[in-house]
Amino acid sequence: MPTHFSSGVSNVVTGNPLYELGVLDPTKYHTYWDDFDTTPIAAQWTLTATSAGSGTSAITVPDADGGIARVTTAANENDGIYAEWISETFKLESGKKTWMKCRLSVGDAVQSDWLIGLHSTDTTPHDATMRYIFESVDGSANVYFNNDNDTTDSDSSTLVTLTDDTFVTLAAYYDGGTSIQLFVDDALVTTMTGITVPAAEMAVGFGYINGAAGAETADFDYIYVIKER
Amino acid sequence: MQTNLTKVGDKWAVEVIGGPDDETLVKTFSGREEAATWIRAAGKGEVEVPVLKPKKASRAKPQSKAKSVKP
Numbered sequence: 001m002p003t004h005f006s007s008g009v010s011n012v013v014t015g016n017p018l019y020e021l022g023v024l025d026p027t028k029y030h031t032y033w034d035d036f037d038t039t040p041i042a043a044q045w046t047l048t049a050t051s052a053g054s055g056t057s058a059i060t061v062p063d064a065d066g067g068i069a070r071v072t073t074a075a076n077e078n079d080g081i082y083a084e085w086i087s088e089t090f091k092l093e094s095g096k097k098t099w100m101k102c103r104l105s106v107g108d109a110v111q112s113d114w115l116i117g118l119h120s121t122d123t124t125p126h127d128a129t130m131r132y133i134f135e136s137v138d139g140s141a142n143v144y145f146n147n148d149n150d151t152t153d154s155d156s157s158t159l160v161t162l163t164d165d166t167f168v169t170l171a172a173y174y175d176g177g178t179s180i181q182l183f184v185d186d187a188l189v190t191t192m193t194g195i196t197v198p199a200a201e202m203a204v205g206f207g208y209i210n211g212a213a214g215a216e217t218a219d220f221d222y223i224y225v226i227k228e229r
Numbered sequence: 230m231q232t233n234l235t236k237v238g239d240k241w242a243v244e245v246i247g248g249p250d251d252e253t254l255v256k257t258f259s260g261r262e263e264a265a266t267w268i269r270a271a272g273k274g275e276v277e278v279p280v281l282k283p284k285k286a287s288r289a290k291p292q293s294k295a296k297s298v299k300p
Contacts, residue, residue: 137269139269139273140269140272140273142272142273144272151235151236152233152234152235153233153234153235153265154231154232154233154234155231155232155234155268155272156231157230157231157272158272190231192231193231193246193249194233194246
């Protein structure tokens with residue numbers, strides 16, 4: 001049975017205007033949460049699709065429990081689509097903790113390039129000036145974390161080796177200092193140290209492109225980014 | 230293994246970092262693409278990943294012998 005706080009709960013101190021409010025003050029954190037119940041549209045996202053082969057690269061939300069942004073690629077190598085939030089709304093800062101968690105499944109774990117996380121706006125986000133992302137590149141099913149502050153480009157060790165069409169949960173915790181803890185399926189895998197996080201605003205972004213000919217799909221289940229204000 | 234890619238002068242340096250008890254190792258490359266290719270290949274196990282040496286343990290200073298005092 002859950003514990004019931006019938007008068008509510010609070011995370012503010014005496015004198016705060018929300019002191020008598022019986023729910024937690026959400027303004028203490030900047031939060032982005034997308035469960036992909038609705039299709040990412042161009043009014044909110046910059047969508048960069050490449051469709052050189054037959055078919056059209058696109059993102060749709062199919063009938064599936066939980067909400068999924070499904071990337072379907074056209075049939076040539078390097079066909080696919082990247083979506084980035086239309087504005088850069090997250091800046092990592094020293095002294096402020098940041099959490100990021102996401103869940104995805106890719107159609108071809110080896111023959112694909114994909115990423116998810118935060119990056120400066122760029123239509124080729126793997127090369128964005130600043131990056132704070134999980135990614136995998138063509139020719140390998142290995143997933144690693146990449147932090148690029150435009151001076152030092154840091155990769156973690158391999159976090160997990162993906163299997164085709166199998167969901168994985170990835171998470172990163174920035175401690176507000178120089179460390180990033182990295183998790184796979186809620187288990188700590190490694191900690192990057194001596195890190196300087198990017199010093200400018202970045203956009204939420206994700207995407208998948210083919211590493212070989214043939215139409216593929218990738219499912220992005222959710223992304224959650226939370227930063228202390 | 231964590232890698233940090235940085236431009237140093239006209240070269241690109243890849244700092245390879247292991248655990249907290251390992252010494253870091255730096256490999257330099259003439260171009261960024263070459264360095265990035267090495268990082269990707271190391272991640273895939275296609276090139277030999279450097280074995281990092283353990284950091285030398287700091288030695289405690291030997292205690293100075295007490296001077297013998299003549300009776």
